[in-house]
Amino acid sequence: MPLHAVNTETETLSMEQLRDAMRQVGEERYHHRHPFHLLMHDGKLTRGQLQAWALNRYYYQNTIPIKDAIILSRGDDADFRRAWRKRIVDHDGDSNSPDGGIKRWLKLAEATGLDPERVAGKREVLPATRFAANEYLNLVRTRPLLEAVASSLTELFSRDLITLRMDRLRLHYPWLSGGLDYFEARLTQAPEDAAFAIRYVYEHAKTRDEQEKAIQALRDKCDILWAQLDALYFAYVQPGWPPPGAFRIED
Amino acid sequence: MPLHAVNTETETLSMEQLRDAMRQVGEERYHHRHPFHLLMHDGKLTRGQLQAWALNRYYYQNTIPIKDAIILSRGDDADFRRAWRKRIVDHDGDSNSPDGGIKRWLKLAEATGLDPERVAGKREVLPATRFAANEYLNLVRTRPLLEAVASSLTELFSRDLITLRMDRLRLHYPWLSGGLDYFEARLTQAPEDAAFAIRYVYEHAKTRDEQEKAIQALRDKCDILWAQLDALYFAYVQPGWPPPGAFRIED
Numbered sequence: 001m002p003l004h005a006v007n008t009e010t011e012t013l014s015m016e017q018l019r020d021a022m023r024q025v026g027e028e029r030y031h032h033r034h035p036f037h038l039l040m041h042d043g044k045l046t047r048g049q050l051q052a053w054a055l056n057r058y059y060y061q062n063t064i065p066i067k068d069a070i071i072l073s074r075g076d077d078a079d080f081r082r083a084w085r086k087r088i089v090d091h092d093g094d095s096n097s098p099d100g101g102i103k104r105w106l107k108l109a110e111a112t113g114l115d116p117e118r119v120a121g122k123r124e125v126l127p128a129t130r131f132a133a134n135e136y137l138n139l140v141r142t143r144p145l146l147e148a149v150a151s152s153l154t155e156l157f158s159r160d161l162i163t164l165r166m167d168r169l170r171l172h173y174p175w176l177s178g179g180l181d182y183f184e185a186r187l188t189q190a191p192e193d194a195a196f197a198i199r200y201v202y203e204h205a206k207t208r209d210e211q212e213k214a215i216q217a218l219r220d221k222c223d224i225l226w227a228q229l230d231a232l233y234f235a236y237v238q239p240g241w242p243p244p245g246a247f248r249i250e251d
Numbered sequence: 252m253p254l255h256a257v258n259t260e261t262e263t264l265s266m267e268q269l270r271d272a273m274r275q276v277g278e279e280r281y282h283h284r285h286p287f288h289l290l291m292h293d294g295k296l297t298r299g300q301l302q303a304w305a306l307n308r309y310y311y312q313n314t315i316p317i318k319d320a321i322i323l324s325r326g327d328d329a330d331f332r333r334a335w336r337k338r339i340v341d342h343d344g345d346s347n348s349p350d351g352g353i354k355r356w357l358k359l360a361e362a363t364g365l366d367p368e369r370v371a372g373k374r375e376v377l378p379a380t381r382f383a384a385n386e387y388l389n390l391v392r393t394r395p396l397l398e399a400v401a402s403s404l405t406e407l408f409s410r411d412l413i414t415l416r417m418d419r420l421r422l423h424y425p426w427l428s429g430g431l432d433y434f435e436a437r438l439t440q441a442p443e444d445a446a447f448a449i450r451y452v453y454e455h456a457k458t459r460d461e462q463e464k465a466i467q468a469l470r471d472k473c474d475i476l477w478a479q480l481d482a483l484y485f486a487y488v489q490p491g492w493p494p495p496g497a498f499r500i501e502d
Contacts, residue, residue, distance in 0.1 A: 110317035127474035128481065138385055223378035226494050227482075230379065234485040241286075242419075243477050 026157040029222035043172025048249030054109040065091040105184035111179025124247035128231035150214035151221040155194035158175040278407040280473035294423025299500030305360040316342040337432025355433035375498035379482035401465035402472040406445035
């Protein structure tokens with residue numbers, strides 16, 4: 001049912017309508033449509049451009065468990081916190097799986113030919129990458145918990161993107177194939193997390209206005225992802241120049 | 252005296268050396284070097300591109316008194332707060348001069364042909380502009396007060412840039428000449444503010460390490476200004492595409 005057929009004053013969305021509205025945001029704004037990803041999936045990026053992507057995206061990856069710890073700190077009951085805590089374990093690891101998503105991302109960066117310590121040092125990250133990732137922290141720190149949770153719902157879309165990406169990376173950049181553990185793990189983690197989060201948003205958004213604010217939070221999150229690829233495209237694809245102090249591609 | 256001739260372990264910089272170090276940062280990183288400004292000053296920007304600049308820069312202008320209010324809230328004595336309060340008056344106005352910098356910037360935006368209410372609504376601002384301006388709030392909120400004050404020292408460089416800009420805007424875009432009150436006022440405000448801030452940094456940075464952190468805060472501020480022009484160039488000059496929901500130039 002198209003959104004515009006719903007009276008936004010009075011009617012709250014059903015679970016199905018809410019999911020449809022979230023998916024509509026993804027269709028319009030999720031970064032699967034970004035030209036940098038289109039070039040990546042067409043095999044049109046150079047090794048240096050993939051290095052710039054891996055190095056900058058590392059900053060974002062490194063921010064995710066901090067973002068989730070902020071949400072954890074705002075959690076209103078133990079069941080919520082227990083469920084959300086899983087996300088931090090997924091990224092930081094535990095005794096069973098000491099790796100975790102951040103270490104896996106470093107393996108991907110290493111597969112592009114970068115020294116993982118150089119990447120982990122974060123000194124050559126684009127300022128625009130830092131500003132966008134830090135805005136995600138601002139969002140979950142300052143908005144209502146409902147909106148902080150809703151901003152995670154890009155995970156409704158990530159499985160399809162990751163499935164396509166793993167296929168295309170193996171096809172076009174076989175030398176990267178050893179570094180795809182991060183994506184492998186996200187294939188199962190992301191849908192689990194998204195199922196919990198959309199259920200939480202549906203159950204805790206009491207009014208249509210709160211539902212619309214949750215949908216807006218997802219739009220804002222999409223902007224945070226999109227802006228990171230704009231910055232990469234501008235600095236490393238063309239015409240573009242990295243700002244003073246940022247990573248430079250070696251010819 | 253060039254910085255590298257100073258023993259960064261032991262020697263604190265003199266007032267002159269500190270100012271030289273700050274000016275060196277400006278030479279390397281201040282946005283007077285940014286290609287978007289070079290195009291502007293060569294008369295190579297279209298009216299639509301100047302509209303995009305005025306509309307996005309408004310978001311930043313609107314953030315400045317908020318930034319200064321955060322610094323005011325962290326001020327450690329009444330003399331400091333009294334001096335710093337002037338900045339908020341400069342931007343927000345008072346009974347003597349109800350205009351203030353924000354209203355003056357709206358006059359500039361209006362001179363580009365935009366409805367000032369549309370600009371003040373901030374709905375079409377580039378996400379990257381918001382993220383960069385919000386990062387300025389993060390900086391002054393979370394870093395030591397010394398570094399928050401030091402981050403304002405781009406005003407050491409702004410007078411030269413504004414003098415050049417007013418000259419070039421009148422020359423290349425005479426239809427903008429009625430909207431330059433903002434820059435006119437900044438010609439005297441910025442140097443006053445910079446003189447106070449560099450004196451404060453010199454007097455309150457007790458060690459070379461604190462001086463270096465103050466210099467780094469100025470670098471970080473330059474990154475915040477630079478990233479805003481990168482985003483404008485990418486979205487509105489070329490090749491570029493504004494992200495979903497952002498201002499679009501009408502042909």
